[in-house]
Amino acid sequence: MNNLPPAAAKEQPVSPAGPRGLLPPLNGRYLWPLLGLVLLLAINLVLSPEFFQVKLVDGRLYGSLIDVLNRSAPVALLAIGMTLVIATGGIDLSVGATMAIAGAVCANMLVGGVDSIFLVVAGGMAIGILIGAVNGSLVSFLGIQPIVATLILMVAGRGIAQLINAGQIVTFQNEAFTFIGTGSVFGVPFPILLVLMVFAAIQLLMRKTALGLFVESVGCNAGASHYLGVNARAVKMMVYCIAGLCAALAGMIAAADIQGSDANNAGLWLELDAILAVVIGGASLMGGRFSLVLSLVGVLIIQCLSTTIIMSGVPPKYNLVIKSLVVVFVLLLQSPRFQAQMGALIALAKSKSNKSVGERAEA
Amino acid sequence: MSLLNLSGIEKQYPGVKALDGVDFQLREGEIHALLGENGAGKSTLVKVMTGALEGDGGSMAYLDKPLKLKSTAQAQSVGISTVYQEVNLLPNLSVAQNLYLGREPKKFGLIDWKRIYRQSREVLKRFALDIDVTQPLSSYSVAIQQLVAIARGVDMSAKVLVLDEPTASLDAGEVEQLFDVLRELKSQGIGIVFITHFLDQVYAVSDRITVLRNGGLVGEFETAGLPREELVGHMLGKELQAQAHRAPERDDRAAGEPLLELDDVAVRGSLQPTSLTVKRGEAVGLAGLLGSGRSEVCRAVFGVDKKSSGALTFSGRERSFRKPAEAIEAGLALCPEDRKASGIVGPLSIRENIALAVQARRGWWRPMSRTEQQELAEKFIAELQIATPDADKPIEQLSGGNQQKVILARWLATNPELLVLDEPTRGVDIGAHAEILKLIKQLCGEGMSLLVTSSELEELVAFSDRVAVMRDRKKVAEIEGEEISENRIMQAIAEA
Numbered sequence: 001m002n003n004l005p006p007a008a009a010k011e012q013p014v015s016p017a018g019p020r021g022l023l024p025p026l027n028g029r030y031l032w033p034l035l036g037l038v039l040l041l042a043i044n045l046v047l048s049p050e051f052f053q054v055k056l057v058d059g060r061l062y063g064s065l066i067d068v069l070n071r072s073a074p075v076a077l078l079a080i081g082m083t084l085v086i087a088t089g090g091i092d093l094s095v096g097a098t099m100a101i102a103g104a105v106c107a108n109m110l111v112g113g114v115d116s117i118f119l120v121v122a123g124g125m126a127i128g129i130l131i132g133a134v135n136g137s138l139v140s141f142l143g144i145q146p147i148v149a150t151l152i153l154m155v156a157g158r159g160i161a162q163l164i165n166a167g168q169i170v171t172f173q174n175e176a177f178t179f180i181g182t183g184s185v186f187g188v189p190f191p192i193l194l195v196l197m198v199f200a201a202i203q204l205l206m207r208k209t210a211l212g213l214f215v216e217s218v219g220c221n222a223g224a225s226h227y228l229g230v231n232a233r234a235v236k237m238m239v240y241c242i243a244g245l246c247a248a249l250a251g252m253i254a255a256a257d258i259q260g261s262d263a264n265n266a267g268l269w270l271e272l273d274a275i276l277a278v279v280i281g282g283a284s285l286m287g288g289r290f291s292l293v294l295s296l297v298g299v300l301i302i303q304c305l306s307t308t309i310i311m312s313g314v315p316p317k318y319n320l321v322i323k324s325l326v327v328v329f330v331l332l333l334q335s336p337r338f339q340a341q342m343g344a345l346i347a348l349a350k351s352k353s354n355k356s357v358g359e360r361a362e363a
Numbered sequence: 364m365s366l367l368n369l370s371g372i373e374k375q376y377p378g379v380k381a382l383d384g385v386d387f388q389l390r391e392g393e394i395h396a397l398l399g400e401n402g403a404g405k406s407t408l409v410k411v412m413t414g415a416l417e418g419d420g421g422s423m424a425y426l427d428k429p430l431k432l433k434s435t436a437q438a439q440s441v442g443i444s445t446v447y448q449e450v451n452l453l454p455n456l457s458v459a460q461n462l463y464l465g466r467e468p469k470k471f472g473l474i475d476w477k478r479i480y481r482q483s484r485e486v487l488k489r490f491a492l493d494i495d496v497t498q499p500l501s502s503y504s505v506a507i508q509q510l511v512a513i514a515r516g517v518d519m520s521a522k523v524l525v526l527d528e529p530t531a532s533l534d535a536g537e538v539e540q541l542f543d544v545l546r547e548l549k550s551q552g553i554g555i556v557f558i559t560h561f562l563d564q565v566y567a568v569s570d571r572i573t574v575l576r577n578g579g580l581v582g583e584f585e586t587a588g589l590p591r592e593e594l595v596g597h598m599l600g601k602e603l604q605a606q607a608h609r610a611p612e613r614d615d616r617a618a619g620e621p622l623l624e625l626d627d628v629a630v631r632g633s634l635q636p637t638s639l640t641v642k643r644g645e646a647v648g649l650a651g652l653l654g655s656g657r658s659e660v661c662r663a664v665f666g667v668d669k670k671s672s673g674a675l676t677f678s679g680r681e682r683s684f685r686k687p688a689e690a691i692e693a694g695l696a697l698c699p700e701d702r703k704a705s706g707i708v709g710p711l712s713i714r715e716n717i718a719l720a721v722q723a724r725r726g727w728w729r730p731m732s733r734t735e736q737q738e739l740a741e742k743f744i745a746e747l748q749i750a751t752p753d754a755d756k757p758i759e760q761l762s763g764g765n766q767q768k769v770i771l772a773r774w775l776a777t778n779p780e781l782l783v784l785d786e787p788t789r790g791v792d793i794g795a796h797a798e799i800l801k802l803i804k805q806l807c808g809e810g811m812s813l814l815v816t817s818s819e820l821e822e823l824v825a826f827s828d829r830v831a832v833m834r835d836r837k838k839v840a841e842i843e844g845e846e847i848s849e850n851r852i853m854q855a856i857a858e859a
Contacts, residue, residue: 210731227699229688
C-alpha cells in the first residue's frame with residue numbers, strides 16, 4: 001500500500017477528531033430530550049418555586065429535586081441495563097421480576113442469618129447475573145426473539161420470587177442492608193450515589209474499551225458484525241447479564257427501602273418505565289447507537305412528570321392519562337418526520353398569511 | 364399474434380437508471396426467456412409488466428390494445444399472472460383454499476367447500492397433480508407449491524404467465540415436471556415469460572430469448588439460432604473476439620508456495636466438491652454466471668458456511684473455520700457480495716467501519732483510541748481516495764463505490780494474507796469501478812494474494828493469474844496464464 005498515488009482527498013482538510021470522551025457532545029440527538037427535561041423543570045418552577053429548594057436536615061439533603069432523583073434510582077438502574085440491551089436490537093421484559101427475585105434472595109439470606117452484608121449483596125448481584133445469563137442464552141444461542149425470551153422470566157420470575165418467599169412478605173432488620181435504600185453519604189441519598197457509580201462503571205466499560213463499539217455494531221447490522229469477526233453472541237450475552245445485574249441492584253434498593261421483600265409488588269411494571277425512558281432518550285428499538293446519558297434524562301423526565309402532576313394539583317386519577325400524553329408529545333418532538341411536517345406546516349401557514357396580506361394589499 | 368408488447372420502457376431509481384428504453388414482446392403460445400446478470404433490469408421489467416411498479420416512460424399494449432397497469436390485482440384481472448421464486452401463497456392454508464383464495468365459489472352467501480375441493484382436484488389434474496387438496500400447502504414440496512401457484516394463475520384465466528426463477532429450488536426431476544406443464548400451457552396458447560439463470564433450461568424449454576444488460580436491451584433472439592457462447596457474450600456484454608490476456612505487472616516473487624488449498628470442499632446444498640489452489644502472491648479469479656457457486660466458494664473459505672466435506676488448508680495448516688472470526692484470526696479477509704446486509708454497518712461512521720475489523724481481531728479489552736482510529740481512517744481515506752468531507756460521516760450516506768472502498772480499507776487495515784473479494788465492483792458507479800480495479804491491480808503488484816469473483820469477465824482477464832470457472836455449483840475449468848481471455852472463459856461457462 002506504499003506506492004498508492006497521493007490522493008486528492010488529502011487536499012481536503014479532514015476535520016479534526018471531535019473529542020468523544022466520556023460525555024457526549026451537545027448535538028441534535030441530545031437537544032430534544034434535554035429540552036423536554038428543561039421544559040418540565042421550568043413548569044415546576046412556575047407551579048412551585050420550592051421545587052428547587054434543597055435543604056440539609058440531619059446531615060441529609062431534602063427537597064423535591066432530591067426526591068425526584070432518589071425515587072428514580074431503581075428505574076435509572078434498569079434503564080442503564082435496558083439501554084445496552086435495546087442497543088443490540090433486543091429488549092428485556094424480565095428486569096422487574098428480576099428485582100423481585102434479587103430482593104427475595106437478599107431478604108431470605110438476611111433472615112436466614114447471613115451476617116456478612118457483602119455476602120448478601122454479592123448473592124443478590126449473582127442471582128441478577130444468572131438471570132441475565134439465562135435471558136442471554138435464550139436470545140443468542142437458541143435464537144429466540146428477545147421479547148418472547150424475556151417474557152418467560154417476566155412471568156416466571158415473579159413466581160420464583162414468591163416461591164423463595166414461600167408466599168409471604170419477608171421482612172428483615174438489618175441496618176447495613178437498609179442503608180442501600182435509605183442511607184446517605186455526605187448528605188446525598190445512597191440510591192443516587194449507586195446510580196452514579198453504576199453509570200460511571202458501565203460508561204467506562206463501554207467507552208473506554210471496545211465493547212460499546214461492538215454493541216452498536218451488532219445492533220446496527222448483526223450480519224455484517226458476524227462477517228467482521230465480532231462475536232455477536234457474546235456481546236448479546238453480556239448485555240443481558242449487565243441488565244440482570246442492574247436489575248438486581250435496583251431490587252436491593254426496593255427491598256432495603258421497605259425493609260422487606262414483597263414478591264408481588266417489587267419492581268412491578270418498572271420494566272416498562274425503563275423501556276420508556278430509553279425510548280424517550282431517543283434510542284431506536286431496532287438497535288444501534290446508544291447513550292446512557294440520554295436514557296437517564298429519559299428517566300428524569302418520567303419521574304419529574306409524576307412529581308409535576310402531583311404538585312400541579314390535578315386530581316390523581318388524571319395522572320396516567322396526562323403522563324401518556326406528555327410521553328407521546330416528547331416522542332413526537334423527536335421524530336424527524338414530525339419535525340419535517342411541522343416545519344412544512346409552519347412554512348405553509350407563513351406563505352398563506354403572506355399571501356392573504358398580499359391579497360388584502362391588492363384589494 | 365402478440366400478447367404483450369412493451370416498448371421503450373424506462374424506470375429511474377435514485378442514482379440508477381434501472382430500465383433504459385427496453386422493448387419486450389411476448390407472442391401467443393411461446394416460452395420467452397428473459398435473461399441478464401445482476402442489475403440487468405430483469406426484475407424491474409417484470410415488475411412493470413405485472414403492475415407491481417409503474418414505469419416512468421414507454422408504453423404497453425396487451426392484445427394490441429394499450430394497457431396501463433396500476434396494480435398487480437389489475438394485471439391479474441386482465442390475465443397477467445406472476446409466480447415468484449419464493450412461492451407467494453399462504454403455506455398454512457390448504458391447497459384448495461390457496462387455489463381459490465379471494466374468489467371462493469359461494470352458495471347462499473357461504474363458501475361452497477364441496478365445489479372448491481372438486482374444482483381444485485380438476486384443475487390440478489390438468490397439471491398431472493394428484494394430491495390431497497385439503498392438506499396445507501406447506502406439507503408439499505416446493506415444486507408442488509410452484510405448480511399450485513401456476514395452476515392458480517392459469518385457472519384465473521391467465522393468458523400471460525410470468526415465472527420469476529421458478530426452478531431455483533427444484534431438483535432435475537421436478538424441473539422436468541414443471542417443463543412438461545409449461546409445454547402443455549404453451550400448446551393452449553398461453554404466453555410464458557421465463558426468468559432463470561440456468562442456461563441448460565433456457566435451451567431446453569424456451570422459444571425465444573430477450574437479453575438485458577445494465578438496464579438496456581441487448582436484443583431479442585430465436586433460441587434455436589443462438590449459440591451458447593454468443594448468448595453468454597450478450598449477457599456479459601462481450602462480443603466474441605480475440606482479446607489478449609493482460610497479465611498484471613507484478614514482482615517476480617509472485618506465485619510462491621500454496622497459501623490456500625481446497626481439496627474437494629463441499630457445502631451441503633450450495634457447493635459441489637470443488638478443488639482450488641491460491642498460491643502466495645497470486646490473484647485467482649472466479650468466473651461463472653449468477654448462482655454458479657462463485658460466492659459459495661468465498662463463503663466456504665471464510666467460514667460463513669461450514670464445509671460439509673473436503674479439506675481446506677490455509678498457510679500450511681489444515682483448517683476448519685466455523686465462523687468468520689476464526690478465518691480472520693488466521694489471516695483471511697472477505698469483502699462480501701451483499702454489501703448492505705453483510706458489509707457496511709450503516710449508521711456507524713467511516714472511521715468506525717474501518718476500525719471495526721482490526722478492533723474485533725484485537726479483542727474488546729484492547730481498544731483503539733479515538734486518535735488511533737482517526738489516523739487509520741484518514742490514512743485509508745487518502746490512499747483509497749474515499750470521497751467524504753470527514754471520517755465521521757455515517758457510511759450509509761456514501762455512494763456504493765465509496766462504501767466498497769471503506770470495506771476494502773477495513774480489511775486492508777487487518778493486513779490479511781489472503782484477500783477474498785466477492786463481486787467487488789457490483790453496484791458501483793463507473794468512476795469508483797475503475798478505481799477499485801486499479802486498486803486490485805496495485806495489490807496484485809504488491810504481492811497480495813487474492814481470490815476475486817466477478818461477473819465482469821474483462822475485470823478477471825485484467826488481473827488474474829488464473830481463472831477458475833464455476834458452473835452448476837462446481838468448478839468446471841481452470842484457465843491459466845496466456846490462455847486467459849474473455850472468449851476462453853465464456854466458452855468454459857457455456858460448455859454443455
